[in-house]
Amino acid sequence: MNLVKIKDIFTSPDIDKNILIGGWVRAFRAKKFIELNDGSTIKNIQCVILDSSIDEKIIKKISIGCSIKVKGNLVKSIGKGQNFEIQISSIEILGESDPDKYPIQPKKHSFEFLREQAHLRIRTSTFSSVMRIRSKLAFGIHEFFNKKDFNYINTPIITSNDAEGAGEMFKVTTLSDDQIDTKGTDYSKDFFGKKTSLTVSGQLEAETYALGLGNVYTFGPTFRAENSNTSRHASEFWMIEPEMAFYDLNDNMDLAESFLKNILQFILDNCSEDLAFLDQRLLKEESQKPKNERSEFTLIEKIKFTIDNEFVRLSYSEAFEILRNSNYNKKKKFKYLLDEWGCDFQSEHERFLVEKHFKSPVIIYDYPSKIKAFYMRLNDDGKTVRAMDVLFPGIGEIIGGSQREERLDVLEKRINEMDIDEKELWWYLDLRRYGTVPHSGFGLGFERIVMFCTGMQNIRDVIPYPRTPKNASF
Amino acid sequence: MNLVKIKDIFTSPDIDKNILIGGWVRAFRAKKFIELNDGSTIKNIQCVILDSSIDEKIIKKISIGCSIKVKGNLVKSIGKGQNFEIQISSIEILGESDPDKYPIQPKKHSFEFLREQAHLRIRTSTFSSVMRIRSKLAFGIHEFFNKKDFNYINTPIITSNDAEGAGEMFKVTTLSDDQIDTKGTDYSKDFFGKKTSLTVSGQLEAETYALGLGNVYTFGPTFRAENSNTSRHASEFWMIEPEMAFYDLNDNMDLAESFLKNILQFILDNCSEDLAFLDQRLLKEESQKPKNERSEFTLIEKIKFTIDNEFVRLSYSEAFEILRNSNYNKKKKFKYLLDEWGCDFQSEHERFLVEKHFKSPVIIYDYPSKIKAFYMRLNDDGKTVRAMDVLFPGIGEIIGGSQREERLDVLEKRINEMDIDEKELWWYLDLRRYGTVPHSGFGLGFERIVMFCTGMQNIRDVIPYPRTPKNASF
Numbered sequence: 001m002n003l004v005k006i007k008d009i010f011t012s013p014d015i016d017k018n019i020l021i022g023g024w025v026r027a028f029r030a031k032k033f034i035e036l037n038d039g040s041t042i043k044n045i046q047c048v049i050l051d052s053s054i055d056e057k058i059i060k061k062i063s064i065g066c067s068i069k070v071k072g073n074l075v076k077s078i079g080k081g082q083n084f085e086i087q088i089s090s091i092e093i094l095g096e097s098d099p100d101k102y103p104i105q106p107k108k109h110s111f112e113f114l115r116e117q118a119h120l121r122i123r124t125s126t127f128s129s130v131m132r133i134r135s136k137l138a139f140g141i142h143e144f145f146n147k148k149d150f151n152y153i154n155t156p157i158i159t160s161n162d163a164e165g166a167g168e169m170f171k172v173t174t175l176s177d178d179q180i181d182t183k184g185t186d187y188s189k190d191f192f193g194k195k196t197s198l199t200v201s202g203q204l205e206a207e208t209y210a211l212g213l214g215n216v217y218t219f220g221p222t223f224r225a226e227n228s229n230t231s232r233h234a235s236e237f238w239m240i241e242p243e244m245a246f247y248d249l250n251d252n253m254d255l256a257e258s259f260l261k262n263i264l265q266f267i268l269d270n271c272s273e274d275l276a277f278l279d280q281r282l283l284k285e286e287s288q289k290p291k292n293e294r295s296e297f298t299l300i301e302k303i304k305f306t307i308d309n310e311f312v313r314l315s316y317s318e319a320f321e322i323l324r325n326s327n328y329n330k331k332k333k334f335k336y337l338l339d340e341w342g343c344d345f346q347s348e349h350e351r352f353l354v355e356k357h358f359k360s361p362v363i364i365y366d367y368p369s370k371i372k373a374f375y376m377r378l379n380d381d382g383k384t385v386r387a388m389d390v391l392f393p394g395i396g397e398i399i400g401g402s403q404r405e406e407r408l409d410v411l412e413k414r415i416n417e418m419d420i421d422e423k424e425l426w427w428y429l430d431l432r433r434y435g436t437v438p439h440s441g442f443g444l445g446f447e448r449i450v451m452f453c454t455g456m457q458n459i460r461d462v463i464p465y466p467r468t469p470k471n472a473s474f
Numbered sequence: 475m476n477l478v479k480i481k482d483i484f485t486s487p488d489i490d491k492n493i494l495i496g497g498w499v500r501a502f503r504a505k506k507f508i509e510l511n512d513g514s515t516i517k518n519i520q521c522v523i524l525d526s527s528i529d530e531k532i533i534k535k536i537s538i539g540c541s542i543k544v545k546g547n548l549v550k551s552i553g554k555g556q557n558f559e560i561q562i563s564s565i566e567i568l569g570e571s572d573p574d575k576y577p578i579q580p581k582k583h584s585f586e587f588l589r590e591q592a593h594l595r596i597r598t599s600t601f602s603s604v605m606r607i608r609s610k611l612a613f614g615i616h617e618f619f620n621k622k623d624f625n626y627i628n629t630p631i632i633t634s635n636d637a638e639g640a641g642e643m644f645k646v647t648t649l650s651d652d653q654i655d656t657k658g659t660d661y662s663k664d665f666f667g668k669k670t671s672l673t674v675s676g677q678l679e680a681e682t683y684a685l686g687l688g689n690v691y692t693f694g695p696t697f698r699a700e701n702s703n704t705s706r707h708a709s710e711f712w713m714i715e716p717e718m719a720f721y722d723l724n725d726n727m728d729l730a731e732s733f734l735k736n737i738l739q740f741i742l743d744n745c746s747e748d749l750a751f752l753d754q755r756l757l758k759e760e761s762q763k764p765k766n767e768r769s770e771f772t773l774i775e776k777i778k779f780t781i782d783n784e785f786v787r788l789s790y791s792e793a794f795e796i797l798r799n800s801n802y803n804k805k806k807k808f809k810y811l812l813d814e815w816g817c818d819f820q821s822e823h824e825r826f827l828v829e830k831h832f833k834s835p836v837i838i839y840d841y842p843s844k845i846k847a848f849y850m851r852l853n854d855d856g857k858t859v860r861a862m863d864v865l866f867p868g869i870g871e872i873i874g875g876s877q878r879e880e881r882l883d884v885l886e887k888r889i890n891e892m893d894i895d896e897k898e899l900w901w902y903l904d905l906r907r908y909g910t911v912p913h914s915g916f917g918l919g920f921e922r923i924v925m926f927c928t929g930m931q932n933i934r935d936v937i938p939y940p941r942t943p944k945n946a947s948f
Contacts, residue, residue: 095910122686212596436569
């Protein structure tokens, strides 16, 4: 007899059929009612022990967290809270769970506690919902690009470039401690014959493939060795980086907007039950905050807000004027006050534009070159580059991108101005030597969009085993 | 006017329409015929310069590798070799390409040479075909699991486990050289507060998620620091590792067979042109070998062979007897002769079973415990484990997997026998303490299946930027 998934029972219940299910006990009431979950859905199925049908010895072994197989009849339920239930004909105990020791107790645990039980927190409703949504989001992203004939590429994780410029890097080595020489280690003896690190971005390599395959994207892990313990930063996270030949910045903005709307719609269409649960969870959490700190939107409203609104597009200079002249700036409600053209915007400024001023997602373009990377295309004004940031409610920047500098002479000048070693980038410059074309791309931190879709406030709670300073457990 | 992709022209040609395309010049004959490719398909489109329609100065700039935009009329072609062509009304040179310097010349380059031009080799027919197939395979894999409601999970890349046991590991650190002490470095000062490495497998973490979500899979990079310079090994490669709760070894074998057949069929259905090209490429290459060294199959035949045949399943002991009694063993045609039960099979033995004996893909199960990992479920005979290897023509093992040891006491005994630090694995053992269930999984090296589908003989030629000993370029 084949095991049936609980999700399939809820999708198309075969009433009055004898079925076999397996899962973990989430609750056990009155020595009679078992709430069973198998991870396929947020929903538990109620399994009822009929009087004296099951050996008392077996019933004694049933406790929260234990794993069982249940055979029985699926019937319409007359009880409250469920449409059907399983009338148990037999139970097999697969694995017991000592109720005094099992860390996941039938009560509310703090997320901090659950991080220390990251191997078991996936058995809770919240984390299983988050991780099912994370999985669906990943698939929605692949499907979006596959439909558009983008090629998925795996850019290298171990890199000898230190010109990527996006942040501090982890060193990768096989040298033993006694091969290290404080007067100067001979890295030609290291595994790769030179110093290597973990990548901070696949963009530069993605560009090389765009200029051969046309449209490509990466979706892989990237790393930052910054010692910052915030709720938004992890040392290891996944990035999506599309890169498109023959795209200018407008095409890039169009793609970014359509991409975000499509994957969010995909989640609305495919994760309604998990979303509804997380929506309610967030409402409860928000209700405990002071009124002025509560979010304007529920989780699902926030997702719909970004799908339903056309993204407002304006230049950095326009955004700067709006922000500088805003009441928030004048009345010093911003933590960072805006005064001089050229400064970078903070999350509070970005959220002001989205949530207060435009009441819509926003794309800002043409940023001052001084605050952006070397590879962004210089505008004719000589002081701004064809960069863009997409801003979302609740978080601010969710996507950063640009049209890339395709002109060899301009790029070389920028590289030299920024003191980057041109020799390191010979292959990147080759792209501009041989058949260069206008091209553009952007980057989305995967965990940012998972946080946005799940309402989780800490990046540690949307990654199975998060890596942060002083933490690489499991 | 929007750019049209060349692939879309071939799929649904809009004859007598004026269109705009962009791409790289692959050939230029008689100052008149341009073969243009934009990476969307292996096919070039012929663009014809009509007499005196284009400025001589522009024509002079056209050379192999340069990038252009072409506007013109799509017409039926009377010439040989193409059904339609573009009659050019205007050309825009986007990026020139000095024909004396451009490394990709219109001749056959060796794969060794092209590895040194890995940023440009994607502009060749062979590599663009390989990478398009790689991309489609990745999507086919995600789609297979998505349809089956498996959850995709990202297991950690940086790990503090050294019990994964699959191979030598790279160290990950932010310690500077002068923080290294040959008398004993204080790793509590390192970024994560302890020694960390790059993962060799996500399996153990995947198991934790299977025992909460039911069915999961990983698809991410893994690493080996072995100093082995073979055509089959890379230091960085991608693995797919599904892990299923309530699956025994038979379920596992069923899934592995169905998985492989499905993704191979997906490639046949979606990559026919690239496959046809690589099929011919391989035929040409094989024709230069001595007859007895040639493959029995063409590339496409080999793929169909694995789809059309039911995989033969037999135990290690049965396979051992067949191999030991074979003529190849008796006449010493094997490099490694088989004598005593318990030895590991080599690729030559695996290929003999597939190609000579059964003429079918083969799954061998119930391997001697001594040659397999600690987490595999021990059989009642006490000397074999519920392992399985799937063997393919041309390569031997393509998938390795097992039913996992779900019994706490048996697992602890194995861990101790193998001198693994039990304390490191407290969380893995917890799975057996709280609600353990029978479960199984397997691993597929992504590049193995890409090599199988493309006929490429060296793993360096199916990875955009391969990492191997002494090589981390680009």
